[in-house]
Amino acid sequence: MNAPAYNLPGVTSVAAPQAQTVNNTAVQDTGARTVAQVMAQTQVQQVMDALDRDLVGLKPVKSRIRDISALLVIDRLRLNLGLAAQSPSLHMCFTGNPGTGKTTVAMRMAQILHELGYVRSGHLVAVTRDDLVGQYIGHTAPKTKEVLKKAMGGVLFIDEAYYLYRPENERDYGQEAIEILLQVMENQRDDLVVILAGYKDRMDTFFMSNPGMNSRIAHHIDFPDYKEDELAQIAQHMLTEQNYKMDEPAQQAFAQYLHLRKQQPHFANARSVRNALERARLRQASRLFADPHKELTADDLSTLNAQDILASRVFQQAKG
Numbered sequence: 463m464n465a466p467a468y469n470l471p472g473v474t475s476v477a478a479p480q481a482q483t484v485n486n487t488a489v490q491d492t493g494a495r496t497v498a499q500v501m502a503q504t505q506v507q508q509v510m511d512a513l514d515r516d517l518v519g520l521k522p523v524k525s526r527i528r529d530i531s532a533l534l535v536i537d538r539l540r541l542n543l544g545l546a547a548q549s550p551s552l553h554m555c556f557t558g559n560p561g562t563g564k565t566t567v568a569m570r571m572a573q574i575l576h577e578l579g580y581v582r583s584g585h586l587v588a589v590t591r592d593d594l595v596g597q598y599i600g601h602t603a604p605k606t607k608e609v610l611k612k613a614m615g616g617v618l619f620i621d622e623a624y625y626l627y628r629p630e631n632e633r634d635y636g637q638e639a640i641e642i643l644l645q646v647m648e649n650q651r652d653d654l655v656v657i658l659a660g661y662k663d664r665m666d667t668f669f670m671s672n673p674g675m676n677s678r679i680a681h682h683i684d685f686p687d688y689k690e691d692e693l694a695q696i697a698q699h700m701l702t703e704q705n706y707k708m709d710e711p712a713q714q715a716f717a718q719y720l721h722l723r724k725q726q727p728h729f730a731n732a733r734s735v736r737n738a739l740e741r742a743r744l745r746q747a748s749r750l751f752a753d754p755h756k757e758l759t760a761d762d763l764s765t766l767n768a769q770d771i772l773a774s775r776v777f778q779q780a781k782g
Contacts, residue, residue: 483771494542500535505578513570517563518699519692526683527571536576551680552580552655553647555669557662558685561731564659565619566626575655583616589618591625592638604681606642614654623658624668638674647678683707689718689732697735701753706743711768719771722780740775745770 484720488538491640492498501507510531513524530552537550552575555628556564576584589609610618647656658665658675662684669676688696694717701707708716719738723729730737746766750758 467623475677492538492542497535497539500538500578504690506531506535506574506577510575511575513567518695519688520563520567520685523563523567523683523685526681527574530571530681531574531578534574534580538578550580551651551678553651553679554655554657554681554683555665555679556657556683556685557665559661559687559729559731560621561733561735562685562687563683563732566620567683568617568619568657568659569658571624572655575617576627580652581617581655584615585616587613587616587618588621590621594620594643595626595634595636597635599635602638603642606639610642610646610654614650616654617657619657619659622660623749624660624664627668629671640675644678646672653698663691690717690724693720693731693735696732698737700739706739707762708767708771709764709768712766712771715768717772719774719776722776726776726779741774742766742770745773 492500510528513527517524519651533550537661556568558564563586568588569663572581572586573584575581585762587609592609593609594602594606596605606621626636628636643656658679660668669679694713697708697716716738721737723734743766749769750756750762756762
């Protein structure tokens with residue numbers, strides 16, 4: 463039995479899912495006959511360089527993104543020579559703990575897909591269950607269609623996608639959103655790429671309960687947790703962007719902080735690092751504010767010291 467057709471604004475529904483020829487700007491012969499020529503005609507290399515520059519670690523993730531990029535470049539060369547090709551399935555699943563760079567990589571992936579002509583624009587629409595699923599009958603379809611309308615021509619990033627499916631609640635409308643997504647993921651895959659994200663174990667359970675969704679995901683990429691030295695590098699990058707720095711004792715204290723914080727619940731990798739630095743900046747501001755008559759230098763205003771780090775309750779909890 464075929465899935466029902468969902469007519470989206472600006473989207474034409476087609477019949478049963480079948481292998482289809484690419485129908486986007488990549489079909490046009492740009493004259494490129496070598497990988498180097500394709501790279502010169504696009505900004506793919508610059509996007510890859512930015513990925514390396516902006517994200518610490520994540521070697522397996524970056525390797526997979528390069529592999530996908532290589533496949534798309536070769537497909538483009540094939541199309542330039544008139545070789546028949548199926549529209550590649552580019553829907554993905556990013557699994558890993560919070561703060562491991564999933565959203566950032568999704569943004570870079572959107573740029574790569576745009577540069578190679580697989581989506582019309584390089585924009586990313588990031589949503590959660592609340593953006594797709596309604597609370598009463600007849601509410602879900604319009605919400606889901608509106609999100610899809612915004613995402614068309616780009617990438618739809620669904621964080622914590624497993625919350626779309628709640629089998630324990632018979633009155634839940636998440637299944638309706640899934641059905642709409644499934645059809646659009648198949649029939650409009652030359653104009654929309656969907657990236658699902660979340661914890662690996664929960665995404666595995668989600669796919670077991672939704673084999674139709676699993677069959678449409680071509681690329682599964684797991685994001686590992688950052689190591690302590692990588693988290694320290696991330697902290698340095700974040701501080702540099704805000705014209706801050708740590709003195710040597712503060713760097714040592716922050717290394718201790720990371721070691722202790724990773725052992726505590728709800729650690730969120732780079733996200734936890736960002737929160738820790740924000741609190742350190744607050745403590746630095748309070749420290750400087752306490753001496754209203756001191757003439758402050760640029761170094762005073764931009765340097766975090768050990769006191770700003772060691773005042774964290776993480777150390778107090780460790781002592782307790």
